[in-house]
Amino acid sequence: MMKPKVAFFGMTSCKGCYFQFLLLGEMLTNVFRSVEISHFWMLKEQNRDEKYDIAFMDGAVSSKSNIEKVKRIRKNSRYLIAFGTCACLGGIPAIRNSRRGYHEMVYGRPVKHPSLDEVTPVDRHVKVDYRMEGCPINEQEALRVIRDLLIGKRPREPDYPVCVECKKAETRCLFKDGVPCMGPVTNGGCGAPCPASRTACDGCRGPLPDANWGSEADLLSEHGISREEIKSMFSKYNTSKTSGRASK
Ligand code: SF4
Ligand code: SF4
Incomplete structure:
Protein backbone atom coordinates (compact mmCIF):
# COMPACT_ATOMS: atom_id res chain seq x y z
CA MET A 1 0.00 0.00 0.00
CA MET A 2 1.24 3.50 -0.85
CA LYS A 3 2.09 5.56 2.20
CA PRO A 4 0.64 9.10 2.47
CA LYS A 5 3.13 11.71 1.30
CA VAL A 6 3.94 14.41 3.87
CA ALA A 7 6.03 17.50 3.14
CA PHE A 8 7.46 20.35 5.22
CA PHE A 9 8.25 23.75 3.73
CA GLY A 10 9.50 27.05 5.05
CA MET A 11 9.26 30.73 4.21
CA THR A 12 10.16 33.77 6.33
CA SER A 13 10.69 32.65 9.92
CA CYS A 14 13.34 31.66 12.44
CA LYS A 15 12.57 27.93 11.89
CA GLY A 16 11.96 27.54 15.63
CA CYS A 17 8.65 25.76 14.93
CA TYR A 18 10.45 22.97 13.08
CA PHE A 19 13.04 22.65 15.85
CA GLN A 20 10.17 22.38 18.34
CA PHE A 21 8.52 19.73 16.15
CA LEU A 22 11.74 17.70 16.02
CA LEU A 23 11.75 17.60 19.83
CA LEU A 24 9.13 14.87 19.46
CA GLY A 25 12.10 12.56 18.84
CA GLU A 26 11.08 8.93 19.07
CA MET A 27 7.36 9.71 18.83
CA LEU A 28 8.09 11.35 15.49
CA THR A 29 9.96 8.27 14.30
CA ASN A 30 6.80 6.23 14.93
CA VAL A 31 4.67 8.64 12.88
CA PHE A 32 7.25 8.82 10.13
CA ARG A 33 7.08 5.02 9.75
CA SER A 34 3.46 5.38 8.56
CA VAL A 35 4.14 8.11 6.00
CA GLU A 36 6.56 8.98 3.26
CA ILE A 37 8.44 12.22 3.93
CA SER A 38 8.65 13.69 0.45
CA HIS A 39 10.16 17.02 1.41
CA PHE A 40 11.83 18.16 4.62
CA TRP A 41 14.96 20.18 3.96
CA MET A 42 16.00 20.04 7.64
CA LEU A 43 16.12 16.24 7.62
CA LYS A 44 16.72 15.18 4.03
CA GLU A 45 19.29 15.85 1.36
CA GLN A 46 17.05 14.75 -1.54
CA ASN A 47 13.68 16.53 -1.61
CA ARG A 48 11.06 15.93 -4.27
CA ASP A 49 8.60 18.42 -5.69
CA GLU A 50 5.42 16.41 -6.34
CA LYS A 51 1.84 15.92 -5.08
CA TYR A 52 1.49 15.72 -1.30
CA ASP A 53 -1.24 14.44 0.97
CA ILE A 54 -0.28 16.80 3.80
CA ALA A 55 1.94 19.86 3.49
CA PHE A 56 3.14 21.95 6.42
CA MET A 57 4.06 25.54 5.66
CA ASP A 58 6.06 27.50 8.18
CA GLY A 59 6.82 31.22 7.94
CA ALA A 60 5.17 34.39 6.73
CA VAL A 61 4.91 35.57 3.13
CA SER A 62 7.40 38.39 2.65
CA SER A 63 8.60 38.18 -0.97
CA LYS A 64 7.30 37.48 -4.47
CA SER A 65 9.04 34.11 -4.41
CA ASN A 66 7.18 33.26 -1.17
CA ILE A 67 3.85 33.98 -2.94
CA GLU A 68 4.80 31.73 -5.86
CA LYS A 69 5.93 29.00 -3.47
CA VAL A 70 2.78 29.00 -1.34
CA LYS A 71 0.54 28.91 -4.44
CA ARG A 72 2.52 26.02 -5.93
CA ILE A 73 2.41 24.01 -2.74
CA ARG A 74 -1.31 24.64 -2.25
CA LYS A 75 -1.96 23.39 -5.76
CA ASN A 76 0.06 20.24 -5.07
CA SER A 77 -1.39 19.42 -1.63
CA ARG A 78 -4.56 17.81 -0.38
CA TYR A 79 -4.24 19.41 3.05
CA LEU A 80 -2.22 22.53 3.79
CA ILE A 81 -1.34 23.32 7.39
CA ALA A 82 -0.19 26.83 8.35
CA PHE A 83 2.56 25.92 10.80
CA GLY A 84 3.29 28.46 13.52
CA THR A 85 2.27 32.04 14.19
CA CYS A 86 4.35 33.51 11.34
CA ALA A 87 2.39 31.37 8.84
CA CYS A 88 -0.97 31.95 10.58
CA LEU A 89 -0.75 35.65 11.41
CA GLY A 90 2.48 37.13 10.04
CA GLY A 91 3.99 36.88 13.52
CA ILE A 92 7.34 38.43 14.35
CA PRO A 93 8.38 39.04 10.68
CA ALA A 94 5.23 41.16 10.28
CA ILE A 95 6.25 43.59 13.04
CA ARG A 96 7.95 45.54 10.28
CA ASN A 97 4.53 46.30 8.71
CA SER A 98 4.00 48.92 11.39
CA ARG A 99 7.57 50.20 11.64
CA ARG A 100 9.63 52.44 9.41
CA GLY A 101 13.41 52.50 9.09
CA TYR A 102 13.91 48.87 10.10
CA HIS A 103 16.49 48.26 7.36
CA GLU A 104 18.65 51.05 8.76
CA MET A 105 18.04 49.69 12.26
CA VAL A 106 19.21 46.18 11.25
CA TYR A 107 21.96 46.97 8.72
CA GLY A 108 23.06 50.37 10.08
CA ARG A 109 22.52 51.99 6.64
CA PRO A 110 19.79 52.23 3.99
CA VAL A 111 19.71 49.07 1.82
CA LYS A 112 17.72 47.91 -1.20
CA HIS A 113 15.86 44.79 -0.09
CA PRO A 114 13.84 42.36 -2.28
CA SER A 115 11.06 41.95 0.30
CA LEU A 116 7.46 43.09 -0.23
CA ASP A 117 6.17 46.19 1.59
CA GLU A 118 3.76 44.11 3.65
CA VAL A 119 4.41 40.76 5.35
CA THR A 120 1.27 38.59 5.24
CA PRO A 121 -0.03 35.27 6.59
CA VAL A 122 -0.42 32.24 4.31
CA ASP A 123 -4.23 32.42 4.25
CA ARG A 124 -4.06 35.86 2.63
CA HIS A 125 -2.89 34.03 -0.53
CA VAL A 126 -4.33 30.51 -0.45
CA LYS A 127 -6.86 28.38 1.42
CA VAL A 128 -5.52 26.80 4.61
CA ASP A 129 -6.98 23.62 6.13
CA TYR A 130 -5.68 24.05 9.68
CA ARG A 131 -4.03 26.94 11.52
CA MET A 132 -1.52 25.81 14.09
CA GLU A 133 -0.54 28.98 15.88
CA GLY A 134 2.25 29.24 18.40
CA CYS A 135 5.65 30.87 18.59
CA PRO A 136 6.80 28.16 18.53
CA ILE A 137 4.08 25.56 17.82
CA ASN A 138 3.08 22.96 20.39
CA GLU A 139 4.59 19.68 19.17
CA GLN A 140 1.80 17.58 20.72
CA GLU A 141 -0.77 19.55 18.68
CA ALA A 142 1.30 18.84 15.55
CA LEU A 143 1.28 15.14 16.36
CA ARG A 144 -2.49 15.17 16.93
CA VAL A 145 -3.11 16.93 13.61
CA ILE A 146 -0.97 14.45 11.68
CA ARG A 147 -2.66 11.48 13.37
CA ASP A 148 -6.14 12.92 12.71
CA LEU A 149 -5.40 13.47 9.04
CA LEU A 150 -3.89 10.00 8.66
CA ILE A 151 -7.10 8.38 9.93
CA GLY A 152 -9.22 10.63 7.70
CA LYS A 153 -10.50 12.87 10.50
CA ARG A 154 -10.56 16.62 9.96
CA PRO A 155 -8.62 18.17 12.86
CA ARG A 156 -10.50 20.81 14.84
CA GLU A 157 -8.84 24.10 15.70
CA PRO A 158 -9.16 24.91 19.43
CA ASP A 159 -11.84 27.58 19.96
CA TYR A 160 -11.17 28.66 23.53
CA PRO A 161 -8.73 31.01 25.26
S1 SF4 B 1 0.72 30.49 27.16
FE1 SF4 B 1 0.56 32.18 25.68
S2 SF4 B 1 2.67 32.78 25.19
FE2 SF4 B 1 2.73 30.76 26.21
S3 SF4 B 1 2.70 29.27 24.54
FE3 SF4 B 1 0.57 29.59 25.15
S4 SF4 B 1 -0.19 31.25 23.80
FE4 SF4 B 1 2.05 31.25 23.69
S1 SF4 C 1 -6.01 31.91 33.81
FE1 SF4 C 1 -4.80 33.64 34.43
S2 SF4 C 1 -2.69 32.95 34.19
FE2 SF4 C 1 -3.95 31.57 33.04
S3 SF4 C 1 -3.94 32.41 30.97
FE3 SF4 C 1 -5.74 33.19 32.03
S4 SF4 C 1 -5.12 35.14 32.84
FE4 SF4 C 1 -3.25 34.03 32.33
Whole structure:
Protein backbone atom coordinates (compact mmCIF):
# COMPACT_ATOMS: atom_id res chain seq x y z
CA MET A 1 0.00 0.00 0.00
CA MET A 2 1.24 3.50 -0.85
CA LYS A 3 2.09 5.56 2.20
CA PRO A 4 0.64 9.10 2.47
CA LYS A 5 3.13 11.71 1.30
CA VAL A 6 3.94 14.41 3.87
CA ALA A 7 6.03 17.50 3.14
CA PHE A 8 7.46 20.35 5.22
CA PHE A 9 8.25 23.75 3.73
CA GLY A 10 9.50 27.05 5.05
CA MET A 11 9.26 30.73 4.21
CA THR A 12 10.16 33.77 6.33
CA SER A 13 10.69 32.65 9.92
CA CYS A 14 13.34 31.66 12.44
CA LYS A 15 12.57 27.93 11.89
CA GLY A 16 11.96 27.54 15.63
CA CYS A 17 8.65 25.76 14.93
CA TYR A 18 10.45 22.97 13.08
CA PHE A 19 13.04 22.65 15.85
CA GLN A 20 10.17 22.38 18.34
CA PHE A 21 8.52 19.73 16.15
CA LEU A 22 11.74 17.70 16.02
CA LEU A 23 11.75 17.60 19.83
CA LEU A 24 9.13 14.87 19.46
CA GLY A 25 12.10 12.56 18.84
CA GLU A 26 11.08 8.93 19.07
CA MET A 27 7.36 9.71 18.83
CA LEU A 28 8.09 11.35 15.49
CA THR A 29 9.96 8.27 14.30
CA ASN A 30 6.80 6.23 14.93
CA VAL A 31 4.67 8.64 12.88
CA PHE A 32 7.25 8.82 10.13
CA ARG A 33 7.08 5.02 9.75
CA SER A 34 3.46 5.38 8.56
CA VAL A 35 4.14 8.11 6.00
CA GLU A 36 6.56 8.98 3.26
CA ILE A 37 8.44 12.22 3.93
CA SER A 38 8.65 13.69 0.45
CA HIS A 39 10.16 17.02 1.41
CA PHE A 40 11.83 18.16 4.62
CA TRP A 41 14.96 20.18 3.96
CA MET A 42 16.00 20.04 7.64
CA LEU A 43 16.12 16.24 7.62
CA LYS A 44 16.72 15.18 4.03
CA GLU A 45 19.29 15.85 1.36
CA GLN A 46 17.05 14.75 -1.54
CA ASN A 47 13.68 16.53 -1.61
CA ARG A 48 11.06 15.93 -4.27
CA ASP A 49 8.60 18.42 -5.69
CA GLU A 50 5.42 16.41 -6.34
CA LYS A 51 1.84 15.92 -5.08
CA TYR A 52 1.49 15.72 -1.30
CA ASP A 53 -1.24 14.44 0.97
CA ILE A 54 -0.28 16.80 3.80
CA ALA A 55 1.94 19.86 3.49
CA PHE A 56 3.14 21.95 6.42
CA MET A 57 4.06 25.54 5.66
CA ASP A 58 6.06 27.50 8.18
CA GLY A 59 6.82 31.22 7.94
CA ALA A 60 5.17 34.39 6.73
CA VAL A 61 4.91 35.57 3.13
CA SER A 62 7.40 38.39 2.65
CA SER A 63 8.60 38.18 -0.97
CA LYS A 64 7.30 37.48 -4.47
CA SER A 65 9.04 34.11 -4.41
CA ASN A 66 7.18 33.26 -1.17
CA ILE A 67 3.85 33.98 -2.94
CA GLU A 68 4.80 31.73 -5.86
CA LYS A 69 5.93 29.00 -3.47
CA VAL A 70 2.78 29.00 -1.34
CA LYS A 71 0.54 28.91 -4.44
CA ARG A 72 2.52 26.02 -5.93
CA ILE A 73 2.41 24.01 -2.74
CA ARG A 74 -1.31 24.64 -2.25
CA LYS A 75 -1.96 23.39 -5.76
CA ASN A 76 0.06 20.24 -5.07
CA SER A 77 -1.39 19.42 -1.63
CA ARG A 78 -4.56 17.81 -0.38
CA TYR A 79 -4.24 19.41 3.05
CA LEU A 80 -2.22 22.53 3.79
CA ILE A 81 -1.34 23.32 7.39
CA ALA A 82 -0.19 26.83 8.35
CA PHE A 83 2.56 25.92 10.80
CA GLY A 84 3.29 28.46 13.52
CA THR A 85 2.27 32.04 14.19
CA CYS A 86 4.35 33.51 11.34
CA ALA A 87 2.39 31.37 8.84
CA CYS A 88 -0.97 31.95 10.58
CA LEU A 89 -0.75 35.65 11.41
CA GLY A 90 2.48 37.13 10.04
CA GLY A 91 3.99 36.88 13.52
CA ILE A 92 7.34 38.43 14.35
CA PRO A 93 8.38 39.04 10.68
CA ALA A 94 5.23 41.16 10.28
CA ILE A 95 6.25 43.59 13.04
CA ARG A 96 7.95 45.54 10.28
CA ASN A 97 4.53 46.30 8.71
CA SER A 98 4.00 48.92 11.39
CA ARG A 99 7.57 50.20 11.64
CA ARG A 100 9.63 52.44 9.41
CA GLY A 101 13.41 52.50 9.09
CA TYR A 102 13.91 48.87 10.10
CA HIS A 103 16.49 48.26 7.36
CA GLU A 104 18.65 51.05 8.76
CA MET A 105 18.04 49.69 12.26
CA VAL A 106 19.21 46.18 11.25
CA TYR A 107 21.96 46.97 8.72
CA GLY A 108 23.06 50.37 10.08
CA ARG A 109 22.52 51.99 6.64
CA PRO A 110 19.79 52.23 3.99
CA VAL A 111 19.71 49.07 1.82
CA LYS A 112 17.72 47.91 -1.20
CA HIS A 113 15.86 44.79 -0.09
CA PRO A 114 13.84 42.36 -2.28
CA SER A 115 11.06 41.95 0.30
CA LEU A 116 7.46 43.09 -0.23
CA ASP A 117 6.17 46.19 1.59
CA GLU A 118 3.76 44.11 3.65
CA VAL A 119 4.41 40.76 5.35
CA THR A 120 1.27 38.59 5.24
CA PRO A 121 -0.03 35.27 6.59
CA VAL A 122 -0.42 32.24 4.31
CA ASP A 123 -4.23 32.42 4.25
CA ARG A 124 -4.06 35.86 2.63
CA HIS A 125 -2.89 34.03 -0.53
CA VAL A 126 -4.33 30.51 -0.45
CA LYS A 127 -6.86 28.38 1.42
CA VAL A 128 -5.52 26.80 4.61
CA ASP A 129 -6.98 23.62 6.13
CA TYR A 130 -5.68 24.05 9.68
CA ARG A 131 -4.03 26.94 11.52
CA MET A 132 -1.52 25.81 14.09
CA GLU A 133 -0.54 28.98 15.88
CA GLY A 134 2.25 29.24 18.40
CA CYS A 135 5.65 30.87 18.59
CA PRO A 136 6.80 28.16 18.53
CA ILE A 137 4.08 25.56 17.82
CA ASN A 138 3.08 22.96 20.39
CA GLU A 139 4.59 19.68 19.17
CA GLN A 140 1.80 17.58 20.72
CA GLU A 141 -0.77 19.55 18.68
CA ALA A 142 1.30 18.84 15.55
CA LEU A 143 1.28 15.14 16.36
CA ARG A 144 -2.49 15.17 16.93
CA VAL A 145 -3.11 16.93 13.61
CA ILE A 146 -0.97 14.45 11.68
CA ARG A 147 -2.66 11.48 13.37
CA ASP A 148 -6.14 12.92 12.71
CA LEU A 149 -5.40 13.47 9.04
CA LEU A 150 -3.89 10.00 8.66
CA ILE A 151 -7.10 8.38 9.93
CA GLY A 152 -9.22 10.63 7.70
CA LYS A 153 -10.50 12.87 10.50
CA ARG A 154 -10.56 16.62 9.96
CA PRO A 155 -8.62 18.17 12.86
CA ARG A 156 -10.50 20.81 14.84
CA GLU A 157 -8.84 24.10 15.70
CA PRO A 158 -9.16 24.91 19.43
CA ASP A 159 -11.84 27.58 19.96
CA TYR A 160 -11.17 28.66 23.53
CA PRO A 161 -8.73 31.01 25.26
CA VAL A 162 -5.51 30.04 27.04
CA CYS A 163 -7.32 30.63 30.38
CA VAL A 164 -9.38 27.46 29.79
CA GLU A 165 -6.16 25.46 29.74
CA CYS A 166 -4.98 27.06 33.00
CA LYS A 167 -8.27 26.03 34.58
CA LYS A 168 -7.92 22.47 33.24
CA ALA A 169 -4.37 22.23 34.57
CA GLU A 170 -5.39 23.85 37.89
CA THR A 171 -2.80 26.57 37.35
CA ARG A 172 -3.32 29.52 39.68
CA CYS A 173 -4.26 32.62 37.68
CA LEU A 174 -1.33 35.04 37.37
CA PHE A 175 -3.65 38.04 37.76
CA LYS A 176 -4.33 36.80 41.31
CA ASP A 177 -0.63 37.31 41.99
CA GLY A 178 -0.63 40.74 40.33
CA VAL A 179 0.98 39.54 37.07
CA PRO A 180 -0.65 40.92 33.88
CA CYS A 181 -1.37 38.18 31.33
CA MET A 182 -2.69 37.96 27.74
CA GLY A 183 -4.34 34.56 28.30
CA PRO A 184 -7.96 35.83 28.29
CA VAL A 185 -7.68 37.16 24.71
CA THR A 186 -5.33 34.53 23.25
CA ASN A 187 -6.18 31.38 21.25
CA GLY A 188 -5.73 28.24 23.33
CA GLY A 189 -4.21 24.96 22.20
CA CYS A 190 -0.75 25.29 23.72
CA GLY A 191 -1.65 23.78 27.10
CA ALA A 192 -0.78 27.09 28.84
CA PRO A 193 2.89 26.25 29.57
CA CYS A 194 3.83 29.86 30.34
CA PRO A 195 1.38 30.50 33.23
CA ALA A 196 2.21 26.99 34.51
CA SER A 197 5.81 28.16 34.91
CA ARG A 198 4.56 31.47 36.43
CA THR A 199 5.36 33.49 33.30
CA ALA A 200 2.65 35.62 31.68
CA CYS A 201 1.15 34.49 28.38
CA ASP A 202 2.28 37.08 25.83
CA GLY A 203 -0.28 36.09 23.23
CA CYS A 204 1.89 34.02 20.89
CA ARG A 205 -1.09 32.05 19.51
CA GLY A 206 -2.75 35.23 18.34
CA PRO A 207 -6.04 36.92 19.13
CA LEU A 208 -9.09 34.90 20.01
CA PRO A 209 -12.03 35.77 17.72
CA ASP A 210 -14.61 37.81 19.69
CA ALA A 211 -12.19 38.39 22.57
CA ASN A 212 -13.25 41.10 25.00
CA TRP A 213 -10.40 43.52 24.25
CA GLY A 214 -11.91 46.35 26.32
CA SER A 215 -12.06 44.22 29.43
CA GLU A 216 -8.50 42.91 28.89
CA ALA A 217 -7.22 46.48 28.37
CA ASP A 218 -8.92 47.55 31.64
CA LEU A 219 -7.38 44.61 33.48
CA LEU A 220 -3.90 45.35 32.11
CA SER A 221 -4.19 49.01 32.93
CA GLU A 222 -5.33 48.17 36.51
CA HIS A 223 -2.05 46.24 36.69
CA GLY A 224 -0.02 49.31 35.77
CA ILE A 225 0.45 48.74 32.02
CA SER A 226 0.43 51.97 29.98
CA ARG A 227 -1.83 52.50 26.94
CA GLU A 228 1.21 52.42 24.66
CA GLU A 229 2.40 49.10 26.11
CA ILE A 230 -1.11 47.63 25.83
CA LYS A 231 -1.22 48.58 22.15
CA SER A 232 2.11 46.90 21.59
CA MET A 233 1.06 43.75 23.52
CA PHE A 234 -2.15 43.48 21.44
CA SER A 235 -0.33 43.74 18.13
CA LYS A 236 2.93 41.88 18.81
CA TYR A 237 2.02 38.66 16.99
CA ASN A 238 -0.73 40.03 14.80
CA THR A 239 0.43 43.00 12.77
CA SER A 240 -0.72 41.61 9.43
CA LYS A 241 -4.20 43.20 9.59
CA THR A 242 -5.95 39.82 9.50
CA SER A 243 -6.58 37.63 12.48
CA GLY A 244 -6.20 34.03 11.26
CA ARG A 245 -9.23 32.38 12.80
CA ALA A 246 -11.36 35.52 12.74
CA SER A 247 -10.70 35.88 9.02
CA LYS A 248 -12.22 32.48 8.15
S1 SF4 B 1 -2.69 32.95 34.19
FE1 SF4 B 1 -3.25 34.03 32.33
S2 SF4 B 1 -3.94 32.41 30.97
FE2 SF4 B 1 -3.95 31.57 33.04
S3 SF4 B 1 -6.01 31.91 33.81
FE3 SF4 B 1 -4.80 33.64 34.43
S4 SF4 B 1 -5.12 35.14 32.84
FE4 SF4 B 1 -5.74 33.19 32.03
S1 SF4 C 1 0.72 30.49 27.16
FE1 SF4 C 1 0.56 32.18 25.68
S2 SF4 C 1 2.67 32.78 25.19
FE2 SF4 C 1 2.73 30.76 26.21
S3 SF4 C 1 2.70 29.27 24.54
FE3 SF4 C 1 0.57 29.59 25.15
S4 SF4 C 1 -0.19 31.25 23.80
FE4 SF4 C 1 2.05 31.25 23.69
